[in-house]
Amino acid sequence: MTDQTVATTDLSTPAARRRAWLRQLNGRMWFDLFTVFSALVLFTVAWPTLHLTHDVPGAVEPFLAALAAFPVLLVRINPSLGWAISAGSALVIALAIPHQPGNDIPFQVVHIIALHVLLFAVALRASVPMIAVVWGATSLLLGTTMAGDGGFAESLWAWPVSFGAIVLFALLIRWLVQSRKLLTQQEEANELERARRAILEEKARIARDLHDVVAHHMSLVVVQAQTAPYRVEGVTPAAREEFESIGATAREALNEIRGMLGVLRSDGQLPEHAPQPTAADVEALFIGASRAGVTIDWNIDGLLSAVSDATGLALYRIVQESLSNASRHAPGAPVHVQITVAADVEIVVTNDPSATPARPVGNGGHGITGMRARALAASGELTAGPRADGGFEVRARLPLVAGGALGAVELGGIPAAG
Numbered sequence: 001m002t003d004q005t006v007a008t009t010d011l012s013t014p015a016a017r018r019r020a021w022l023r024q025l026n027g028r029m030w031f032d033l034f035t036v037f038s039a040l041v042l043f044t045v046a047w048p049t050l051h052l053t054h055d056v057p058g059a060v061e062p063f064l065a066a067l068a069a070f071p072v073l074l075v076r077i078n079p080s081l082g083w084a085i086s087a088g089s090a091l092v093i094a095l096a097i098p099h100q101p102g103n104d105i106p107f108q109v110v111h112i113i114a115l116h117v118l119l120f121a122v123a124l125r126a127s128v129p130m131i132a133v134v135w136g137a138t139s140l141l142l143g144t145t146m147a148g149d150g151g152f153a154e155s156l157w158a159w160p161v162s163f164g165a166i167v168l169f170a171l172l173i174r175w176l177v178q179s180r181k182l183l184t185q186q187e188e189a190n191e192l193e194r195a196r197r198a199i200l201e202e203k204a205r206i207a208r209d210l211h212d213v214v215a216h217h218m219s220l221v222v223v224q225a226q227t228a229p230y231r232v233e234g235v236t237p238a239a240r241e242e243f244e245s246i247g248a249t250a251r252e253a254l255n256e257i258r259g260m261l262g263v264l265r266s267d268g269q270l271p272e273h274a275p276q277p278t279a280a281d282v283e284a285l286f287i288g289a290s291r292a293g294v295t296i297d298w299n300i301d302g303l304l305s306a307v308s309d310a311t312g313l314a315l316y317r318i319v320q321e322s323l324s325n326a327s328r329h330a331p332g333a334p335v336h337v338q339i340t341v342a343a344d345v346e347i348v349v350t351n352d353p354s355a356t357p358a359r360p361v362g363n364g365g366h367g368i369t370g371m372r373a374r375a376l377a378a379s380g381e382l383t384a385g386p387r388a389d390g391g392f393e394v395r396a397r398l399p400l401v402a403g404g405a406l407g408a409v410e411l412g413g414i415p416a417a418g
Contacts, residue, residue: 024237028076035075042069046110053108055098055276064093068111079121083134086114087141096143106145106347115142119163123170125133131167139163170249196244197371202370206377208277209313279304279345282319286337289323295334296323302341314378315398318371320366322349323392327366330354344380345398355392371396 046065050056056064068087074082094106115138122134139160146159225247229235242405259292277285286298307315319337326335326349331356340346368384373395380398387393 005118012233027123030111031076035073035362038068039072042110042114046108049110050108053100053105055091055100064089064097065108065110068108074112075117075121078327079118079124080130080134083115083118083122083138086111086118087137089164091117091141091145104146116166120166120170124168124174132172135160135163135167165278167217183255197367199373202344202373205370206373209317210310210377212417214257216249218257221250222254227252276309276313278309279307279315282316282339285316285320285323289327289335292327294327295324295332296337296341297334298337300339302339304339304341306341306400309347311345311378311380311398313398314374314380315339315347318347318382318396319349321367321374323369325394326392333391339398342357345406347394347396347398349394350387351391367395 071086380395
């Protein structure tokens with residue numbers, strides 16, 4: 001009877017948001033460590049090999065190597081700034097730093113790798129206009145400084161095409177990530193909407209049940225007040241006026257209750273004219289479940305006749321939903337029910353572990369929420385959860401007279417899914 005414990009995929013609680021932030025922080029930490037490691041590797045390659053490509057003093061070599069490698073450190077923080085530093089230093093090195101004889105490359109291969117990485121990062125994170133500027137400037141930079149054997153004309157189209165392929169690949173990854181994020185957000189919104197709809201439906205059912213219970217008793221008051229002058233002998237005119245006043249007040253109260261509970265009736269159904277279940281109907285519920293194939297044993301201590309109609313209705317619905325959950329989620333498992341009527345009403349419904357796989361039950365997952373709503377509407381409380389032996393237990397405590405039932409429903413006292 002697990003009731004398919006409600007998924008906690010949303011970030012509605014501070015604890016859930018904190019766990020999500022820690023997961024993101026852990027991912028960023030590993031990415032930053034990898035970025036630092038990559039930058040250090042590029043630096044250790046650029047510094048010792050700089051003298052092979054450029055004629056510079058030894059004291060200047062580490063600074064030029066740092067300009068080639070360390071802009072990669074900005075790949076997550078600010079890739080556009082990292083690209084600007086890398087591209088600007090590449091242009092200065094190509095124009096101002098003399099090359100070694102026989103070297104046709106204006107800057108180091110490490111610098112070219114850094115430009116590729118930063119261009120890819122810009123395409124992943126920057127705006128479309130910024131991506132276009134970076135793509136065009138990078139293509140122009142390498143096209144004009146690294147003409148190669150094909151000449152200047154070939155470089156002007158070869159570099160834009162190659163860099164364009166990188167940009168398109170990055171944009172594809174970006175689109176896939178955004179689509180996945182939107183899909184996840186939509187699924188969370190749908191799940192939240194399903195939970196809200198289930199709660200509203202349960203509120204409507206509670207309102208309908210309360211209406212039927214209260215309207216029945218108020219109608220009896222009206223009938224008794226109207227017929228009393230004819231049933232009782234020797235009624236004085238003053239007493240007749242008093243009975244008429246009682247009847248008018250009861251009718252007014254009945255109309256107000258109908259209007260107030262009608263606010264919660266979202267299903268458009270008319271009030272049920274059939275009698276609502278009471279505590280006395282619980283044993284018939286057990287017998288019906290047993291005939292339907294549920295292995296059930298029950299014990300009732302105390303007099304169910306001492307339970308009020310509103311509490312009896314909540315008792316009946318809670319037991320009914322518990323048996324329904326047991327048959328769905330633990331098919332074939334024995335169910336044990338203990339009802340104790342004393343100063344209040346205590347309900348304990350347990351089921352043993354099931355050896356039969358549970359049948360698919362669709363989205364579901366809000367039966368426990370409905371039972372908690374029933375208990376709250378009757379000014380009681382309910383807990384539900386798995387047991388150590390693999391079974392499940394529902395435990396509820398209800399007052400004999402549900403004095404706070406109407407107020408709980410009027411205020412929308414439906415607990416969040418837990």
